[in-house]
């Protein structure tokens with residue numbers, strides 16, 4: 001059974017996902033594309049030699065009878081509208097993070113999905129599919145390091161464009177930690193605080209960089225996340241879980257260990273696309289398989305909303321410079 005997929009937003013990750021569906025994964029076919037920049041959609045079709053309809057709007061694509069499932073990979077502020085439309089059309093939808101740009105937007109999606117009485121949404125949080133994070137989770141769940149007490153994380157990008165401003169460190173970047181830590185610790189956040197250290201000379205005037213986000217969970221675990229998006233040296237994701245009986249660190253990506261000219265060295269990746277390349281493959285294959293089995297298993301709209309609730313609190317904490325509470329609603333049986 002082949003799942004016919006339409007892609008809304010053929011920019012960086014939309015094009016990458018279309019490539020992996022066409023060249024690497026099994027069971028999916030790109031049959032329709034749309035982008036506000038039509039020439040970008042056209043060049044993807046040309047590059048991959050697709051026989052796909054180029055639609056003038058995302059809504060036309062969603063209502064195309066030949067499309068079984070939709071990938072929403074356009075800019076964040078457009079996600080809610082397209083995801084709700086796909087749900088209302090009874091179609092499966094994979095939406096890149098953030099599910100919506102506010103918790104209220106996510107609630108609207110949840111309402112539509114619950115009304116449809118079927119899980120139709122998977123959110124593009126790929127870290128739970130990363131083999132390193134899976135090893136870390138196994139170390140926690142098996143009791144290898146005892147109960148987690150503290151988590152130290154870092155999310156570093158070499159640089160960001162001038163359009164990237166202070167709140168984006170939370171809702172564009174930290175949002176990955178806000179999702180993966182809930183999953184990793186099987187816990188919920190209860191408060192957030194944001195501390196601004198001395199600013200790097202590489203950050204422009206509308207961006208405070210780096211930032212340290214301090215989170216507390218229901219079970220009392222304390223978490224610090226350094227978000228540093230102009231670190232220059234690489235794309236570097238760190239996560240170290242301090243438990244009662246030991247410490248487990250996220251494995252480094254595999255790379256050649258070189259002894260040369262009196263130095264022992266490893267390369268560090270520069271691009272997020274390379275760091276999680278395998279995880280993106282696995283998450284999208286899971287989406288395709290979930291549709292074939294009529295049962296999605298990946299990060300749900302509820303997970304998208306939980307990350308957004310925490311994200312909203314962190315943005316508030318950036319502004320207030322206070323510890324802000326995070327109140328997570330009771331999870332309905334529909335999402336358990």
Ligand SMILES: NC(=O)C1=CN([C@@H]2O[C@H](COP(=O)(O)OP(=O)(O)OC[C@H]3O[C@@H](n4cnc5c(N)ncnc54)[C@H](O)[C@@H]3O)[C@@H](O)[C@H]2O)C=CC1
Pocket residue numbers: 008009010011012013014034035036037040058073074075076078096097098124125126172272
């Ligand atoms: N899971 C992950 O690791 C990553 C997720 N993302 C997320 O994916 C989304 C897209 O990011 P990028 O591909 O980096 O951005 P991008 O700017 O490269 O591509 C977005 C595309 O969407 C198109 N677009 C915008 N509004 C549209 C609309 N109303 N209808 C149709 N097309 C529209 C733009 O013309 C552009 O081609 C964002 O939400 C971002 O946060 C991005 C990078 C990595």
Ligand SMILES: O=C1[C@@H](O)[C@H](O)[C@@H](O)[C@H](O)[C@H]1O
Pocket residue numbers: 157172173176272
């Ligand atoms: O989602 C992503 C980007 O949008 C974001 O800008 C990066 O910081 C993330 O690491 C990447 O995974």
